[in-house]
Amino acid sequence: MIEDAYLGIFSFTKYLMWKDLxxxxxxxxxxxxxxxxxxxxxxxxxxxxxxxxxxxxxxxxRPQDILTPLLxxxxxxxxxxAVDAGRDLVLEGPPGTGKSQTITNLxxxxxxxxxxxxxxxxxxxxxxxxHRRLDSIGLGPFCLxxxxxxxxxxxxxxxxxxxxxxxxxxxxxxxxxxxxxLAQLRQELNGLVDALHQQHRQWVDSxxxxxxxxxxxxRDTGAHALGRPADAQPGRPRQAA
Numbered sequence: 617m618i619e620d621a622y623l624g625i626f627s628f629t630k631y632l633m634w635k636d637l638x639x640x641x642x643x644x645x646x647x648x649x650x651x652x653x654x655x656x657x658x659x660x661x662x663x664x665x666x667x668x669x670x671x672x673x674x675x676x677x678r679p680q681d682i683l684t685p686l687l688x689x690x691x692x693x694x695x696x697x698a699v700d701a702g703r704d705l706v707l708e709g710p711p712g713t714g715k716s717q718t719i720t721n722l723x724x725x726x727x728x729x730x731x732x733x734x735x736x737x738x739x740x741x742x743x744x745x746x747h748r749r750l751d752s753i754g755l756g757p758f759c760l761x762x763x764x765x766x767x768x769x770x771x772x773x774x775x776x777x778x779x780x781x782x783x784x785x786x787x788x789x790x791x792x793x794x795x796x797x798l799a800q801l802r803q804e805l806n807g808l809v810d811a812l813h814q815q816h817r818q819w820v821d822s823x824x825x826x827x828x829x830x831x832x833x834x835r836d837t838g839a840h841a842l843g844r845p846a847d848a849q850p851g852r853p854r855q856a857a
Contacts, residue, residue: 680795684721
């Protein structure tokens with residue numbers, strides 16, 4: 617028998633998280649991303665091989681299909697549509713390029729589709745930024761803060777109560793009317809863009825004709841500047857009258 621004693625300071629704040637992962641490993645591996653991280657760490661994640669056309673989003677998605685409360689550019693809308701189609705993706709970009717804004721739209725869109733979102737971040741500041749954005753668009757009551765070690769049971773119950781109270785403030789008819797208004801505006805704007813880029817055959821032929829005429833006039837001007845008529849061939853002497 618070896619009589620040894622070991623002293624140390626141990627933190628149990630993450631013990632429940634570790635125990636949850638330890639006890640539910642097989643259940644968590646049903647997710648393809650988690651399964652890849654466990655079984656094939658460090659290797660490239662293979663996609664499903666199906667292509668997704670994201671060049672003409674307005675032809676595929678109606679305004680009521682994309683639920684993004686914050687402003688989005690084309691690349692951010694592509695990310696939302698890819699997530700809506702069940703794709704796995706990675707968002708990259710330097711600071712200030714709208715990553716937190718895109719994440720906020722992704723969470724809002726997923727919540728509207730009846731999904732539950734787990735947002736995990738290494739830095740507390742990233743969680744706070746996204747939470748402030750969600751709170752500013754009225755989705756704060758639907759956020760359950762689980763990252764704080766000081767969270768209490770009463771606070772969690774209060775947050776759940778707020779989410780239940782906020783559920784009946786707006787009706788589906790409000791969003792339907794707004795979506796119809798957006799669809800009309802989008803159709804008008806897309807009509808202007810299509811008309812601007814549409815090629816008209818008569819105009820194209822007319823422009824080509826003007827271009828050839830302009831080139832001919834330039835050749836004539838150059839010939840007269842050299843002291844010879846336009847029909848005179850270069851390198852041959854002119855005959856005296």
